[in-house]
Every structure is written in C-alpha cells, then in structure tokens.
Amino acid sequence: MTNTAAESRLFEPTRLGPLHLPNRLVMAPLTRNRAAADGVPQPIMATYYAQRASAGLIIAEATTPNAVGQTYPHIPALHHERHVAGWRQVTDAVRAAGGRMFVQLQHGGRVGHPDTSGLTPVAPSPIPLPETIHTPSGRRPSVVPREMTADDIRSTIADFASAARNAVAAGFEGVEVHAANGHLLHQFLAEGTNHRTDAYGGPVAHRIRFVVEVVRAVADAIGPDRVGLRISPANTVNGIEEGDTEHIYPALVDALADQGLAYLHLVFADPDQPLFPWIRKAWPGTLVGNPVLGWGGPLPADGGRGASERLLAAGADLIALGRPFLANPDLVERLRTGAPLNPVRDQYFMYTGGETGYTDYPAIGTPEPAGR
Numbered sequence: 001m002t003n004t005a006a007e008s009r010l011f012e013p014t015r016l017g018p019l020h021l022p023n024r025l026v027m028a029p030l031t032r033n034r035a036a037a038d039g040v041p042q043p044i045m046a047t048y049y050a051q052r053a054s055a056g057l058i059i060a061e062a063t064t065p066n067a068v069g070q071t072y073p074h075i076p077a078l079h080h081e082r083h084v085a086g087w088r089q090v091t092d093a094v095r096a097a098g099g100r101m102f103v104q105l106q107h108g109g110r111v112g113h114p115d116t117s118g119l120t121p122v123a124p125s126p127i128p129l130p131e132t133i134h135t136p137s138g139r140r141p142s143v144v145p146r147e148m149t150a151d152d153i154r155s156t157i158a159d160f161a162s163a164a165r166n167a168v169a170a171g172f173e174g175v176e177v178h179a180a181n182g183h184l185l186h187q188f189l190a191e192g193t194n195h196r197t198d199a200y201g202g203p204v205a206h207r208i209r210f211v212v213e214v215v216r217a218v219a220d221a222i223g224p225d226r227v228g229l230r231i232s233p234a235n236t237v238n239g240i241e242e243g244d245t246e247h248i249y250p251a252l253v254d255a256l257a258d259q260g261l262a263y264l265h266l267v268f269a270d271p272d273q274p275l276f277p278w279i280r281k282a283w284p285g286t287l288v289g290n291p292v293l294g295w296g297g298p299l300p301a302d303g304g305r306g307a308s309e310r311l312l313a314a315g316a317d318l319i320a321l322g323r324p325f326l327a328n329p330d331l332v333e334r335l336r337t338g339a340p341l342n343p344v345r346d347q348y349f350m351y352t353g354g355e356t357g358y359t360d361y362p363a364i365g366t367p368e369p370a371g372r
C-alpha cells in the first residue's frame with residue numbers, strides 16, 4: 001500500500017533551495033485571464049491564490065516579460081511598476097495565508113496577435129501559428145510574426161532578466177522560465193519553427209542557445225536558486241514540430257545541469273517514456289514532474305494522487321498538478337484524506353472574468369454554488 005496518508009512522501013515537508021515546503025505538491029501554472037487589460041493583477045487574483053496557499057509551492061500563471069510577448073487578453077505582466085504593485089497584493093495574500101510562490105515568465109513569440117498587444121508578434125522565424133488565436137474580439141487568424149534580429153534577441157533576454165527582478169520586488173520567491181507548450185522559447189528549440197541560419201538556428205547546439213542564454217541571464221539577475229525551467233518534450237501544442245526531441249533535451253539539460261537552478265519542471269512527465277529516466281539521471285537538482293492525468297478528458301477520480309505517487313517513486317522530487325488545484329482550493333487536504341474532489345467546470349477555464357469558475361470552487365464540506 002502506497003496510497004495511505006501515513007506512508008506517502010507527497011505530504012512530507014521538503015526543501016527547495018532555501019525554501020521550506022510543507023509538502024511536495026506544486027500548483028502548476030494556469031492561465032486564467034483575470035488581470036486588467038494592461039496586465040495589472042487584480043484583487044480577485046489575490047483571493048484565488050490565497051485560497052490555494054496550502055500547496056507546497058504555487059507557480060503563478062504565465063506572465064509576460066514585455067509587451068510584445070503577450071499571448072492572450074488579460075494576461076498578467078511584469079514589465080512596469082504597476083504590475084509589480086498588483087502582484088505584490090497577490091504575494092502578500094498568499095504569504096499571509098502561509099504559502100509561497102514562484103511566477104512563470106512566458107513570452108508567446110508567434111502565439112500573440114496585434115489586436116491583443118498592439119504589436120506584431122516576434123518569433124525565431126516568420127512562420128505563423130497554424131491555427132486561429134484568441135483575441136479581445138474572439139478567435140482570429142494568426143499573423144506572420146516578424147523574425148527576431150540579433151538586437152531583438154539581446155533585448156528579449158534583458159526583458160526576461162528585468163521581469164525576474166520585478167518578480168522578486170513583487171514578493172515572489174523566484175521565477176519559472178517557460179520553455180514549454182509552444183511559446184517563444186520552445187519555438188527556438190523546435191526545428192519546425194526555427195529556420196534561422198545564425199548562431200540561434202540550425203543544429204541542436206544552436207537551437208538551445210536562446211533558452212540557455214535566457215536562463216543564465218535570469219539566474220544572474222536574481223540568483224540561480226530562485227530560477228526554475230519548464231520544458232515539455234514532444235508536446236505538439238501550438239503547432240510545434242520539434243524534429244529531434246531525443247537530441248534537444250539531453251543537450252539542454254547538459255547545458256544547464258551545473259547552474260544550480262532551483263528546479264527543472266517536466267510537463268506530462270511519464271516514467272514509461274525513455275526521456276524521463278534519462279532526465280532524472282542527468283539533472284542533479286530538484287525535478288518537478290507534472291503527471292499525465294488524461295488530458296482532454298475528465299480527471300481521474302483520485303484527483304491524480306496515484307499518478308503523483310508513481311512519479312515520486314520514479315524519481316521526481318515535487319509533483320505539479322494543474323486542473324486538480326484549479327477546481328479544489330484545498331487539494332492537499334483532499335488528497336491526503338481521500339475526500340472527494342470538485343469536478344472541473346471546463347467552460348469557465350479561460351477568457352472569462354469574474355469569480356465564477358475561479359474563486360467559487362467550494363472547500364471541503366461546502367456545497368457547490370447552485371445552478372452550475
């Protein structure tokens with residue numbers, strides 16, 4: 001029996017660099033589109049995150065480090081003092097509730113639209129997203145992004161470093177660099193989106209360069225033990241074609257293994273995939289695994305506890321869960337005691353403002369709001 005509370009390492013306290021974590025459960029970054037149109041976090045976000053403060057660590061949703069990196073409407077930002085002040089309310093509320101937070105820094109690259117950001121998106125190569133994209137006026141055809149110049153590359157790296165400093169000023173314990181799920185950094189890694197012929201394109205050693213430089217600049221800015229990196233090997237979301245997955249990630253992990261980073265975060269971590277044991281062996285620090293919970297379908301009845309236990313047994317140090325935390329503010333307690341989970345109300349995931357489907361998921365013992 002591994003699934004009894006007394007025996008589970010999931011609920012053991014642990015450390016993440018200088019941080020004490022009360023358990024090994026991490027709230028995965030979840031875009032919820034509740035910031036103001038200019039990217040300033042709103043008070044309702046403080047309520048939402050404080051409700052989830054019993055997570056060992058919260059990784060706050062994808063947050064844009066500069067204006068052109070904005071993906072969708074109402075995404076939070078971290079490139080102006082007003083963003084810092086808005087996030088400060090959130091981190092204060094979470095700290096007061098006993099929690100601790102990192103924030104994910106995400107540049108969308110070609111996953112962006114002039115109707116949303118007011119700017120033409122930039123990307124490694126002028127290859128548009130092969131699908132429509134959500135904008136303030138609904139889904140629109142994607143536009144051809146502008147190929148990044150050497151100056152764009154330098155200034156984008158500087159923007160990541162500056163946003164990381166802003167994150168610390170806003171009260172975050174650290175940042176997660178988003179190199180997953182088809183956004184700018186992933187676009188550099190993947191053959192299908194990176195047709196460059198300079199030092200940032202072509203062979204794998206070149207395609208990993210931008211990610212490595214962003215991570216190093218962010219680590220120089222705030223200290224490596226405050227920096228995590230999220231990757232999603234083989235994920236084809238947002239039209240990604242990596243080409244040579246089995247070469248990209250070993251090269252990337254090798255290049256960053258000795259940097260003393262806070263963690264490496266693997267999306268859809270699967271102990272049965274050959275890359276998982278390889279990465280576990282090659283990565284000397286904390287490995288955060290986000291297990292596969294049946295993407296696109298309902299969550300398993302155990303809320304992901306079985307998959308989490310399995311991933312811990314395979315060598316992950318921390319377990320990140322997304323939708324289970326979205327729908328269950330007190331997820332840690334529910335998983336520990338085996339209490340039933342609130343189902344996810346899919347239609348309220350994204351692109352909506354307000355508290356419905358956001359802060360109104362009930363705590364244990366409280367009924368669901370009527371009529372939903």
Ligand SMILES: Cc1cc2nc3c(=O)[nH]c(=O)nc-3n(C[C@H](O)[C@H](O)[C@H](O)COP(=O)(O)O)c2cc1C
Pocket residue numbers: 028029030031032061062104178180181230267268290291292293294295304320321322323324349350
């Ligand atoms: C509503 C929603 C928003 C998401 N936003 C982000 C995000 O901002 N950054 C990110 O890296 N992943 C994002 N993801 C992916 C999750 O972090 C996670 O990898 C995914 O939900 C699978 O984990 P789960 O099965 O525990 O939900 C999002 C997923 C959902 C459902």
